[in-house]
Amino acid sequence: MKSFDLLGHFGQYGGRFVPEALIEALDELEAVHNQTQKDPVFLAELAELHRTYTGRPSIITEAKRFSEHAGGARIFLKREDLNHTGSHKINNVLGQALLTKRMGKKRIIAETGAGQHGVAAATAAALMGLKCVVYMGEEDTRRQSLNVARMKLLGAEVVAVTSGSKTLKDAINEAMRDWVTNVHDTHYMLGTVAGPHPFPTMVRDFHKVIGEESREQMLEITGRLPDAVLACVGGGSNAIGIFNAFIPDANVRLIGLEAGGDGVETGRHAATITGGTPGVLHGTRSYVLQDKNGQTVESHSISAGLDYPGVGPEHAYLHDVGRAEYRAINDDAAMNAFALLSKTEGIIPAIETAHALAGALIIGNELGPKANLLINLSGRGDKDVQTAAQYLGIPL
Amino acid sequence: MTSLDSVLEKCRAENRAALIAYIPAGFPSRQGCLKVIQTLADAGVDAIEIGFPYSDPVMDGPVIQEAADISLKGGTGATEVFEALKAASETGTASVVMTYWNPIERYGVEKFAASIADNGGAGVITPDLTIEESETWLAATKANSINPIYVVAPSTKDARLTRVTSMTGGFVYAASSMGVTGTRESVSIDAKDLVSRIRKVSDLPVCVGLGVSTREQAKSLAAYADGVIVGSAFIKLLLNAKDEQAGLLAVSQLAKELALGVREGR
Numbered sequence: 128m129k130s131f132d133l134l135g136h137f138g139q140y141g142g143r144f145v146p147e148a149l150i151e152a153l154d155e156l157e158a159v160h161n162q163t164q165k166d167p168v169f170l171a172e173l174a175e176l177h178r179t180y181t182g183r184p185s186i187i188t189e190a191k192r193f194s195e196h197a198g199g200a201r202i203f204l205k206r207e208d209l210n211h212t213g214s215h216k217i218n219n220v221l222g223q224a225l226l227t228k229r230m231g232k233k234r235i236i237a238e239t240g241a242g243q244h245g246v247a248a249a250t251a252a253a254l255m256g257l258k259c260v261v262y263m264g265e266e267d268t269r270r271q272s273l274n275v276a277r278m279k280l281l282g283a284e285v286v287a288v289t290s291g292s293k294t295l296k297d298a299i300n301e302a303m304r305d306w307v308t309n310v311h312d313t314h315y316m317l318g319t320v321a322g323p324h325p326f327p328t329m330v331r332d333f334h335k336v337i338g339e340e341s342r343e344q345m346l347e348i349t350g351r352l353p354d355a356v357l358a359c360v361g362g363g364s365n366a367i368g369i370f371n372a373f374i375p376d377a378n379v380r381l382i383g384l385e386a387g388g389d390g391v392e393t394g395r396h397a398a399t400i401t402g403g404t405p406g407v408l409h410g411t412r413s414y415v416l417q418d419k420n421g422q423t424v425e426s427h428s429i430s431a432g433l434d435y436p437g438v439g440p441e442h443a444y445l446h447d448v449g450r451a452e453y454r455a456i457n458d459d460a461a462m463n464a465f466a467l468l469s470k471t472e473g474i475i476p477a478i479e480t481a482h483a484l485a486g487a488l489i490i491g492n493e494l495g496p497k498a499n500l501l502i503n504l505s506g507r508g509d510k511d512v513q514t515a516a517q518y519l520g521i522p523l
Numbered sequence: 524m525t526s527l528d529s530v531l532e533k534c535r536a537e538n539r540a541a542l543i544a545y546i547p548a549g550f551p552s553r554q555g556c557l558k559v560i561q562t563l564a565d566a567g568v569d570a571i572e573i574g575f576p577y578s579d580p581v582m583d584g585p586v587i588q589e590a591a592d593i594s595l596k597g598g599t600g601a602t603e604v605f606e607a608l609k610a611a612s613e614t615g616t617a618s619v620v621m622t623y624w625n626p627i628e629r630y631g632v633e634k635f636a637a638s639i640a641d642n643g644g645a646g647v648i649t650p651d652l653t654i655e656e657s658e659t660w661l662a663a664t665k666a667n668s669i670n671p672i673y674v675v676a677p678s679t680k681d682a683r684l685t686r687v688t689s690m691t692g693g694f695v696y697a698a699s700s701m702g703v704t705g706t707r708e709s710v711s712i713d714a715k716d717l718v719s720r721i722r723k724v725s726d727l728p729v730c731v732g733l734g735v736s737t738r739e740q741a742k743s744l745a746a747y748a749d750g751v752i753v754g755s756a757f758i759k760l761l762l763n764a765k766d767e768q769a770g771l772l773a774v775s776q777l778a779k780e781l782a783l784g785v786r787e788g789r
Contacts, residue, residue, distance in 0.1 A: 134655050142653075142655065142656050143653045143655060143656065144624050144625075144651050144652065144653065144656060145651055145653065146581075146582050146650055146651055146674065146676065146698075147653070147673070147674055147675050147676045147678075147679050147683075147687065147698075148676035148677075148678050148679075148698065148701055150653065150678075150679065150683065151678045151679070151680060152678075290585070290588055291578065291579070291588075291592075296579065297579075300579050300580070300581050303581040304581060304582075304583075304584070304702075304703045307581070307582070307701060307702060307703060308701055308702040308703065309701075310678065310701065311678075311701070406625050406628060406629060407624050407625040407628060408579065408625065409579070409581075410651075412656075415625070417625070417629065419600070419629070420600040420601055420626055420629060420630075421577075421625040421626035421627075421628065421629030421630065422577065422578040422595065422626075423578040423579055
């Protein structure tokens with residue numbers, strides 16, 4: 128199986144399934160991205176922004192008290208939650224905002240589920256003087272009203288999407304409709320490693336800094352590579368970001384934790400690789416939650432950021448060739464890990480990230496006390512306080 | 524030669540444009556759709572596109588989205604699509620299916636093309652299938668002697684127009700403007716420019732869609748296009764009608780008007 132070709136395929140996955148109207152814009156984006164990845168001036172500008180604005184490199188924290196619940200394995204947290212705006216999402220939006228300026232476009236559009244990517248996109252737009260419109264499912268604007276207010280404070284326009292299931296997948300549909308119409312002056316700042324080529328590779332390239340930093344840091348701290356690298360997977364951007372640098376290291380296990388919702392067996396979940404089938408959604412071929420007619424099935428997760436019925440095509444490929452493994456973590460297990468990390472380490476993680484932490488508790492027990500696990504702590508949990516309080520029975 | 528090729532050739536011989544109507548399978552209901560098809564055929568439509576309703580129609584505006592929602596809630600799947608296709612071809616008009624790619628892939632690429640042919644269909648319009656992803660589809664359409672119909676847009680550059688049209692059969696679907704489906708007050712001047720650019724690289728008939736809803740618009744497009752495609756305008760009438768009978772009457776009236784329009788352009 129060829130691992131990657133010029134049309135953006137990862138084995139049988141990836142590619143482009145879009146209206147012809149978008150081809151020119153995708154070609155332009157691909158060309159500018161390829162150029163800038165080889166342009167020392169561009170790369171230096173982005174690195175400087177990360178140093179002085181994002182707060183990179185992000186640190187690694189060893190979670191010693193949390194480790195006691197993980198079979199004694201040593202657990203290391205890559206602290207993407209300490210980035211400006213509180214998650215890994217800033218890595219991608221700063222890169223894409225610089226590309227937008229290179230292409231001479233003045234307006235960006237973005238989709239958001241929980242609001243983390245929307246807030247990051249609005250932030251990058253404010254910093255670079257771009258007009259920003261964020262599409263967000265009406266359901267999500269209610270669940271995440273604080274993030275709606277944040278985006279508005281940052282000067283973005285937030286459009287509540289009322290079509291379909293009124294969640295992330297419909298926000299992407301609406302953003303694509305906007306893009307087809309306004310592509311001459313608008314860049315679609317897609318927030319994950321999905322969508323038509325070049326998005327899966329481009330967004331990975333902007334997040335791979337996470338893995339590159341971690342690899343060096345782990346060698347420095349422990350003198351060797353970790354036994355396993357864990358990350359939560361919705362679309363899969365934080366996971367690809369931390370996995371990428373370790374892909375050639377065959378002895379390092381790469382483990383993605385999907386949102387199991389009420390349990391994959393109940394049908395109410397968002398574990399696309401674990402419980403889905405190959406298909407095409409939002410411009411790319413990958414695993415999809417779909418019915419026998421190829422209609423997308425609604426996903427369910429307590430985490431709005433993982434609540435998506437698709438997944439990035441590179442994950443589908445890494446799964447099929449056996450380089451990465453994917454497991455589902457149910458809502459309950461994720462919320463237990465959420466509470467545990469808060470109490471044992473003084474770090475409140477995003478509920479998305481809590482799925483990776485719940486995975487660490489399982490994998491740590493499987494591998495035993497000699498193992499070193501690296502977890503991508505992709506986001507902080509301030510945005511989730513209300514959901515968590517309700518779930519854990521804390522009166523507000 | 525498919526029935527679509529014959530119809531377009533006949534229209535060319537009559538020195539007029541063809542009128543092509545779009546209706547999603549299962550809309551306004553499974554039976555209602557079959558009545559709409561008969562009504563369109565009786566009113567003088569030359570070809571009918573049966574839409575395969577899809578959960579994530581990124582090329583469609585609010586009108587077709589609403590129709591797709593209604594149809595999917597009614598349980599429409601491949602069975603109902605092929606039933607409508609068969610009904611359309613039995614009226615004597617050329618009939619094709621318009622669908623996003625995933626339902627084809629899910630059904631089975633070979634099997635889908637075979638079912639189109641088995642039900643009298645002349646071809647399939649695939650608005651989100653790029654030529655780069657078309658290898659198995661082109662083989663399947665060829666094996667079943669049906670037309671693979673691709674959509675091109677005003678932003679499509681000349682070099683790419685050459686490549687896309689060289690893989691197309693039946694007609695080239697020219698999107699009149701950048702954007703999603705839905706009625707517009709005027710059809711963009713981009714349409715004329717696009718059609719003339721297509722003429723330079725292809726001998727296939729060129730049909731124009733997106734935004735057409737009136738006899739006047741049909742007439743002005745018929746001056747330079749081989750066919751005029753109307754979808755949302757019919758669906759809007761059905762959505763707004765007080766009952767099924769009123770909806771069918773309104774569809775019939777509009778189709779007759781448009782059929783006059785496509786004969787007035789030249």
